Structures are given as C-alpha cells and as structure tokens.
Amino acid sequence: MRLNTIVVSFGAVVLLTACDSAPSSNTINYQCGALSVAAEFAGADVTFHLGNHTTQLTQEVSASGARYLNAEQEIEFWTKGQEAHLTIAGQTYPLCLDVTALPQQFSARGNEPFWLIQHQSDSTSLRQPKGDQDFVNITVTAQAKNPSQWHLQLDENTKLEVAADLCHDSMTGMPYPYTATLTMAGQAMPGCAGEPHRLITGALWEMHASGLETAPSIQFTEDGTVFGYSGCNRFNGGYELTGEGLRFKPLAATRMMCSEPQMEIEQQVFQALEQVTLFDVGTEDNTLQLKANDTTVLRFVKTL
Structure with a gap:
C-alpha cells in the first residue's frame, strides 16, 4: 500500500530535517511529536520507516541540510542537524527530533518555589519571584551512560538537568x-x-475496546485542529491546550447513518469529548487518556 494512502486515511502528512550532509550509512530514530519514525541513511538514499510501513526516498539538491523525496508517494524529508521536518501529501508533521538530541529551544518550570x-540555542533566561537572570556561554552535554539525559551548566552555581521522562506538573497534573x-x-x-502538545500531536490514536470493526480514532495537529472518526462519521474541529488543561471546541461531523451499535458509540464519543x-x-507514550477532571472518559492506543 502506498504510504500517502496510509497517512491520508487519517489525515497525516510528513517532512524531516537532520544532517547538513547525508550520513554514509546510519539509522536515526526521530520523534515527530508523538509519532515515532526511523530514517535509514545509505549513500544518497533513505529508507523511511513509519510504523510497519517502509518507503524509499532519494536525495535531491538542497541549499541547506539534506533533502529527500519520493514524488510518487508525496513524501518530503528534510534533515538539518539533529532536527527534521516531515511532510506527506502536503501536510506537515510536528518538528522531528533525533531521540538523542535535546530541543534547541524549550521551556522548563517548577513550583514551590x-x-x-x-532556553534558546545561544542563551537562557531564568524567571523567579525574587528576580530574573540571563545566562550566556552555556554548556550542554549528554550523559555518557544515558543519551536521553542532558546537563546544562548555566554558570558555576546554576545548572539544569533534563531527562526524556514523562513528567506531571505538581499543581495542575x-x-x-x-x-x-x-x-x-x-x-x-x-x-x-x-511542551505538552508533543505528547499527542502527529500520531494516530485509536479508541480502546470500542467493540466496532473500525474503531473510533483521533488525531491532533500543532495548529490547534483535531480530526478523526467517531464510529460512524468523520469529524473535525479545534482544541485548546493550556498550562491548565485541554478542551475541545465545537466539532463538525458528516451526517451518515450507520448501524445502531455504531451510532451509540458515536454518541458516547461526542458526549465525552x-x-x-x-x-x-x-x-511508554503509547496510550492516551482524555479526562473530565480526574475521571477518564475516553481511552486510546497509538496505532501509528
């Protein structure tokens, strides 16, 4: 099956960025938001792995980075440094990051105090009730025993340790x-x-234990839109993600009639949303729970 057919079936598209010149032979694992992909570089070609699907891309002329293309399947994959951009059939995924790389820009926060x-690539600012402070000439190093842990030395008395482990805000959850x-x-x-949106965007989430032959599904994009399948109809709309939580804006759906079990599940899905x-x-980042306060109202499993 063509990759763009697979991706378009849930409304996705792909583009990547990683090295200024292509590695001679190397496999790099990326996280494009919640979507895991792998790029196997060999000379001027890339074998691109998305879930159980594999496709071949060929390097094209590029002013910067390394650009790979499969025109038939409408896949563009552009690598620069340890970041990448992925586009499939015209839709762009969240920024793809080498799993061993810390984002060039990110925020970190804590409570009590x-x-x-x-953090930017060339400077870091710290805000506290007692005053603000800016740092330059920061050193960033990965831990030798765990490449998914990083040490940022801000000055001789200040350091920040970051690890690629799920974290929950102590006040909001x-x-x-x-x-x-x-x-x-x-x-x-x-x-x-x-950023919390990187935990949900890009991937296809399928409803757990729906009992239907084709389970309801949902997908989030970085621009605040959401779309999916409710068990009978397709739907789309918007969502808002803040430091306090997640809420869905009014959703629009097609108006097909389906079997009674499908319609019942669909009603439950929309009421829960x-x-x-x-x-x-x-x-393990492979399950998603949508909650009403402390109660889980919908459960999903990552399928792609």
Missing part, C-alpha cells in the same frame, strides 16, 4: 515530555520541561 526557564531539575547554590528544585478538561499519556 516557582521558577521558569526559557498536566503531563510534559521531560523531567527537569534546577539546582542553584546547592538547592535542587524539581520541575517539568518541554465535550466533557474533556485534561489529558494524560502512559509511561
């Missing part, structure tokens, strides 16, 4: 993709880092 860090610990003058202050105030993901 409150602190907020905004909002999940984040990284844990973080800020240490100042020997005092360690735990917190979370990264109206109640959602928060989300959570499993520790």
